[in-house]
Amino acid sequence: MKKYRLGFVVSEFNFDITSMMLERAKAQAEFLGAEIIKTIYVPGVFDMPLAIKKLLSMDEVDAVVTLGAVIEGETEHDEIVASHASRKIADLALEYGKPVSLGITGPGMSRLQAEKRIEKGREAVDAAVKMLKRLE
Numbered sequence: 730m731k732k733y734r735l736g737f738v739v740s741e742f743n744f745d746i747t748s749m750m751l752e753r754a755k756a757q758a759e760f761l762g763a764e765i766i767k768t769i770y771v772p773g774v775f776d777m778p779l780a781i782k783k784l785l786s787m788d789e790v791d792a793v794v795t796l797g798a799v800i801e802g803e804t805e806h807d808e809i810v811a812s813h814a815s816r817k818i819a820d821l822a823l824e825y826g827k828p829v830s831l832g833i834t835g836p837g838m839s840r841l842q843a844e845k846r847i848e849k850g851r852e853a854v855d856a857a858v859k860m861l862k863r864l865e
Contacts (some may be wrong), residue, residue, distance in 0.1 A: 730804065730865075731761055731763070732763065732792055733761075733762075733791050733858055734763070734764050734766045734790060734791045735758060735764065735766060735790070735791065735793070735794055735857060735858075736765075736766055736767050736768070736781075736784030736792070736793055737754065737765055737767070737769070737793070737794050737795075737796065738767060738768075738770040738771060738780045738784065738794070738795050738796070739770050739771070739796045739797070739812065740771055740773050740796065740797035740798070741749050741772055741773070741776065741827055742772060742773035742797070743797075743800055743840075743843065744836075746798040746800075746840075746843045746847060747796050747798055749844075750796045750798070750832065750847050750849060750850030750853075751796055751850060752850070753798050753847060753848060753850035753851040753852035754796060754851060754853060755818060756851070757851040757855060758794075758854050759766075759768065759794070760836070761856075761858050761862075762856065763799060763854065763858055766784075766789055766801050766829055766846060767784060767787070767790070769783065773797070773810070774797035774798075774810050774811065774814045774833055775813065776796065776828045777795055777814055778814065780822055781793050781795065781818060781829055782825075783831065783857050785821060785824075785825040785827050785829070785861050786825070786846075789846070790827070790828065790840050790858040791856070792830070792831050792860065793828070794825055794826040794829075794851065794853045794857050795818060795829065795832050795833055796820045796849075796850055797814075797832070797833040797835075798835060798837075798838075798843045798846075799811045799833060799834065799835030799836045800835060800838060800839065801835070801838060801842050807835055807836035807837065807845045808836045809823055810836070810839070811833065811834075811835055812856060814833065815833065818831060828856075828857050828860035828861060829857075830853040830856040830860070831856075831859040832849050832850055832852070832853025834846040834849050853856070
């Protein structure tokens with residue numbers, strides 16, 4: 730069985746949430762026999778595309794897993810951040826021909842809802858590995 734090599738990009742914003750997502754993602758990668766080549770921490774979800782691009786350009790990275798939590802505030806900032814980041818993430822996957830999973834929760838969620846969604850870290854790893862298998 731092929732050992733898949735993953736890069737992780739993790740948002741430091743709302744790190745109390747994303748750190749728990751990261752722990753679940755690491756456990757799932759180990760369970761699936763995938764190797765985490767490099768983890769890049771970025772200030773926030775909006776900052777992810779540049780780090781994703783760096784990982785995708787590395788020959789030793791087969792796919793990238795993103796982990797972030799975009800929590801609703803008093804303005805529509807959360808919607809702008811999530812929509813722009815997810816659009817660019819999809820563009821980068823297509824540009825490099827490598828999977829990039831969307832392990833970003835939100836927008837429009839409360840902190841409590843974000844805490845209930847930490848398993849999305851595990852699901853993001855599953856999605857990346859499934860895509861790698863299906864694209865072989």
